[in-house]
Amino acid sequence: MIQEELKKAVSWSALDYILPGTVIGVGSGSTVAHFIYALASIKNSINGAVSSSNSSTKQLKSLGIPVLDLNEVDEVIVYVDSADEINCNLQMIKGGGAALTREKIIAAAAKKFICIVDESKKVEQLGKFPLPIEIIPMARTYITRELVKLGGLPKYRVGTITDNGNIILDVHNLHITDPVYLEKTINSLPGVVTVGLFAIHTAANIALISTTTGIKTIIK
Numbered sequence: 001m002i003q004e005e006l007k008k009a010v011s012w013s014a015l016d017y018i019l020p021g022t023v024i025g026v027g028s029g030s031t032v033a034h035f036i037y038a039l040a041s042i043k044n045s046i047n048g049a050v051s052s053s054n055s056s057t058k059q060l061k062s063l064g065i066p067v068l069d070l071n072e073v074d075e076v077i078v079y080v081d082s083a084d085e086i087n088c089n090l091q092m093i094k095g096g097g098a099a100l101t102r103e104k105i106i107a108a109a110a111k112k113f114i115c116i117v118d119e120s121k122k123v124e125q126l127g128k129f130p131l132p133i134e135i136i137p138m139a140r141t142y143i144t145r146e147l148v149k150l151g152g153l154p155k156y157r158v159g160t161i162t163d164n165g166n167i168i169l170d171v172h173n174l175h176i177t178d179p180v181y182l183e184k185t186i187n188s189l190p191g192v193v194t195v196g197l198f199a200i201h202t203a204a205n206i207a208l209i210s211t212t213t214g215i216k217t218i219i220k
């Protein structure tokens with residue numbers, strides 16, 4: 001099965017976790033694009049979606065799914081999103097698509113994070129995928145120097161401006177043995193908007209992992 005088919009299969013399987021009459025948190029990226037199509041098939045039974053990026057918002061609206069402001073919603077029971085890497089504790093690296101800040105906000109606000117991935121995203125240790133960090137532009141060289149002190153090799157993602165008007169550094173060469181510690185450490189640097197480590201409060205509750213032999217479910 002090719003990766004795109006695995007992404008599609010896991011996206012449709014996430015519908016089992018959607019409760020009628022609720023507002024759904026929706027992530028971003030190519031896997032979530034399949035999920036949005038799946039969600040459109042049950043759009044009349046949900047109250048709408050809160051979206052983590054301009055691109056997901058556009059797709060949701062084009063399929064007739066109402067997009068609501070997180071501030072106007074009483075509760076988000078389920079947030080569905082993918083990841084660039086996920087470990088056995090369901091801690092993740094996210095932000096490959098530069099939508100990490102709004103993704104982390106909705107993940108924090110939601111009761112349950114359902115992570116939908118194909119099996120290539122499952123890793124023993126986080127860090128092979130360069131860790132994305134959204135930063136305020138004027139802090140770029142300061143934060144770059146601090147990340148080098150932490151053992152990373154930060155690279156400026158040239159040409160990318162986030163939906164919030166900021167820039168992204170992708171940090172290579174990190175062997176993340178303690179994701180919670182690293183998330184806290186990077187969060188404490190002035191100028192960091194969001195680090196793409198989802199380990200402290202925003203690790204997934206359920207991972208649906210698409211394999212060639214079916215969907216594997218891990219519940220924390």
Ligand code: 5RP
Nearest residue numbers: 029030031082095096097099
């Ligand atoms: C976007 C993300 C995505 O979830 C992550 O990059 C995975 O994307 P894809 O489904 O395209 O592989 O964090 O900011």
